[in-house]
Amino acid sequence: MNKIFEIPLYPYTRSPDQDATTPVRHKVMIVGAGPVGLAAAIDLAQQGVPVVVLDDNDKVSFGSRAICFAKRPLEILDRLGCGQPMVDKGVVWNLGKVFFGDRKVYEFNLLPEEGHRRPAFINLQQYYFEDYLVARVRELQEQGAEIELRGGNKVLDVTDMGDRVQLNVQTPEGPYTVETEWLIACDGAGSPIRSMMGLDFVGRVFEDNFLIADVIMDADFPTERWFWFDPPFNKGQSALLHKQPDGVWRIDLQLGWDIDKEEEKKPEKVIPRLKQMLGDDVEFELEWVSIYTFQCRRMEKFRHNRVIFAGDSAHQVSPFGARGANSGLQDTDNLIWKLKLVIDGQAPDRLLDSYDDERIYGADENILNSTRSTDFITPKSEISRLFRDAVLDLSEHHAFARPLVNSGRLSVPCIYDESPLNTPDALPGGPARTRPGAPCPDAPAGNGYVLDRLGGAFTVLTIDAEAPEQVAENGIEAARVALSAADDPSGALAERYLGDNPSAVYLIRPDQHVAARWPAYDETAVRAAIRRATAKE
Amino acid sequence: MTALDLRPNITNPDDFYAELLAAHEGLTKAESDALNARLILIMANHIGDRDILRQALAAARFEEDSR
Numbered sequence: 001m002n003k004i005f006e007i008p009l010y011p012y013t014r015s016p017d018q019d020a021t022t023p024v025r026h027k028v029m030i031v032g033a034g035p036v037g038l039a040a041a042i043d044l045a046q047q048g049v050p051v052v053v054l055d056d057n058d059k060v061s062f063g064s065r066a067i068c069f070a071k072r073p074l075e076i077l078d079r080l081g082c083g084q085p086m087v088d089k090g091v092v093w094n095l096g097k098v099f100f101g102d103r104k105v106y107e108f109n110l111l112p113e114e115g116h117r118r119p120a121f122i123n124l125q126q127y128y129f130e131d132y133l134v135a136r137v138r139e140l141q142e143q144g145a146e147i148e149l150r151g152g153n154k155v156l157d158v159t160d161m162g163d164r165v166q167l168n169v170q171t172p173e174g175p176y177t178v179e180t181e182w183l184i185a186c187d188g189a190g191s192p193i194r195s196m197m198g199l200d201f202v203g204r205v206f207e208d209n210f211l212i213a214d215v216i217m218d219a220d221f222p223t224e225r226w227f228w229f230d231p232p233f234n235k236g237q238s239a240l241l242h243k244q245p246d247g248v249w250r251i252d253l254q255l256g257w258d259i260d261k262e263e264e265k266k267p268e269k270v271i272p273r274l275k276q277m278l279g280d281d282v283e284f285e286l287e288w289v290s291i292y293t294f295q296c297r298r299m300e301k302f303r304h305n306r307v308i309f310a311g312d313s314a315h316q317v318s319p320f321g322a323r324g325a326n327s328g329l330q331d332t333d334n335l336i337w338k339l340k341l342v343i344d345g346q347a348p349d350r351l352l353d354s355y356d357d358e359r360i361y362g363a364d365e366n367i368l369n370s371t372r373s374t375d376f377i378t379p380k381s382e383i384s385r386l387f388r389d390a391v392l393d394l395s396e397h398h399a400f401a402r403p404l405v406n407s408g409r410l411s412v413p414c415i416y417d418e419s420p421l422n423t424p425d426a427l428p429g430g431p432a433r434t435r436p437g438a439p440c441p442d443a444p445a446g447n448g449y450v451l452d453r454l455g456g457a458f459t460v461l462t463i464d465a466e467a468p469e470q471v472a473e474n475g476i477e478a479a480r481v482a483l484s485a486a487d488d489p490s491g492a493l494a495e496r497y498l499g500d501n502p503s504a505v506y507l508i509r510p511d512q513h514v515a516a517r518w519p520a521y522d523e524t525a526v527r528a529a530i531r532r533a534t535a536k537e
Numbered sequence: 538m539t540a541l542d543l544r545p546n547i548t549n550p551d552d553f554y555a556e557l558l559a560a561h562e563g564l565t566k567a568e569s570d571a572l573n574a575r576l577i578l579i580m581a582n583h584i585g586d587r588d589i590l591r592q593a594l595a596a597a598r599f600e601e602d603s604r
Contacts, residue, residue, distance in 0.1 A: 390574035400582040 005127040008058040009134050012152025018176040025164060026052050027343060029180035031155055031193055034061065035126065036311030036328035037186030038133035041147055042080045042140065043336040049343060050146035054169060058151030060130035063288035064214045067123050067242065067250050068322035072413040072439060073329040074118040079456050082136040086129060090122030091243050096225040098405055102232050105396040115492035116442040117449040121410065123244050126325065158196050158307065165306050182339060183307045191313035197304065203297020204371065206318065207257040208378050211264060211291050215249045215274060217284035227407040229392055233276035238377050248287060254378065261291045294318040296367045303356050310335060315363035317370040320377060320408035327366050330413060331359050337510035341534060346475040351535035354421050362414045369409045376406035413439045416513060423516035423529040430517060431499045440512045443493040445483050450493065453481045456510050458530060465503040467521035473530040478507065509533055541592035
């Protein structure tokens with residue numbers, strides 16, 4: 001049987017660009033057809049910007065890789081028209097168990113907040129995730145969108161020509177030269193584009209190796225996240241068991257530093273380890289095995305004139321906390337609307353610098369969280385291990401110690417508090433979670449949800465407030481979405497957007513982050529906030 | 538900011554000191570180290586106030602800003 005990740009999804013075909021006498025110039029090209037590159041391409045295509053995606057491969061990701069997708073990325077996928085198949089296929093989980101040595105020390109329920117369309121997390125293999133994104137690309141192509149996937153296209157070199165970027169691309173039929181006004185590099189942590197441009201990628205390498213295995217088994221383990229510190233089957237190390245769709249289980253085993261990677265990956269080495277963990281009587285089949293060493297590092301700047309880095313190419317984190325693919329999707333969510341406005345001449349080029357401001361802030365937050373998790377999971381000194389073990393021992397008996405247990409702080413979107421695009425908060429006593437810079441939290445509204453109504457353009461959201469149906473400032477149009485606290489009998493809408501105020505008016509960016517808010521509509525203030533959110537003042 | 542109290546604050550300090558040592562009685566060095574770590578965490582949680590905790594950390598390191 002062919003696995004989904006063994007089937008070529010976008011095999012190489014010859015492009016007319018390869019026969020052009022002078023290099024063809026595109027609007028936007030993306031290197032890398034992983035989750036981040038595909039999401040960026042779909043976003044551009046939906047907004048009517050022609051885009052070409054190059055990838056040296058022609059298949060979805062090999063093995064499960066990123067498996068945990070958080071609420072905010074799912075909401076972004078809803079805007080990209082492909083959230084539903086992901087959620088339908090994905091495994092929703094809420095319960096986690098923590099083991100220390102041979103005993104369970106405690107369990108926790110994520111207790112997701114009510115009143116959101118999307119769950120806190122789903123588990124879904126990266127290959128499915130990419131497969132659904134490719135399906136969405138095909139759907140857009142059928143609708144006439146100019147979005148092209150070129151498999152078997154490997155970028156050999158990249159030259160900044162000032163007003164454009166020139167690429168030399170290798171194909172099975174030889175190389176060709178092509179130009180693009182903008183290049184988005186989504187070519188992963190080992191980014192060849194970054195190397196070709198001689199750019200830095202600095203941070204901390206953790207001296208540890210993890211074995212990850214996708215195992216197919218008919219086991220009655222519940223749909224929970226199980227995390228072991230120092231388990232009997234992997235002494236002195238850690239282990240994670242997580243359920244994915246199709247009876248596939250993801251197992252992560254910490255191996256330590258001084259190991260022979262090739263040796264440890266061999267089935268005759270892996271299977272006995274897994275048997276120790278799962279028990280001798282559990283039947284299982286190995287689907288995929290890999291060993292990774294992780295690092296926390298980022299580029300100093302993500303934007304380099306007309307080459308913009310997004311996802312792992314720009315920043316890399318440890319996998320604990322699911323902050324890799326999740327933050328990459330937030331990168332493109334942040335970038336694409338800005339690029340669209342700049343391409344259309346509706347915003348100055350410097351709007352793209354705010355991508356650096358906001359996403360570097362996000363990357364630093366992710367790196368901080370993931371570094372702390374890693375320090376807890378793999379203590380680097382005797383005293384660090386002493387406190388780690390003390391926390392785990394106490395967590396079995398006393399609730400106070402449980403928040404100190406850190407097996408990964410799961411991805412939540414960051415609030416761009418310092419963003420130059422924010423207008424200072426003008427809603428006294430407004431909820432902190434919807435302050436300027438924050439991503440709009442979902443809430444019930446009538447028969448649907450708030451985020452369904454926001455779409456992907458500037459929006460004036462009014463809650464029990466009057467406002468014109470449309471405001472246009474310097475080419476930027478913001479349509480009004482009118483809601484009332486009465487639209488949500490549960491009270492979540494009022495709690496999340498009004499606080500103690502009887503009414504509120506929000507200016508929402510196309511990426512559904514709050515740009516500004518007031519108690520009532522003030523046209524001068526709204527216009528100024530639009531200018532500010534588009535880097536015009 | 539609430540100030541860390543570095544004046545004498547324990548009634549019958551000799552009794553407390555004896556209890557502290559008694560808690561460690563019969564333990565190996567490793568067990569004692571583990572007990573101390575648990576004790577620090579329990580007391581830190583009881584204090585709760587991050588300003589106080591920061592001052593306490595500084596005081597333990599004999600740093601200047603420990604008031």
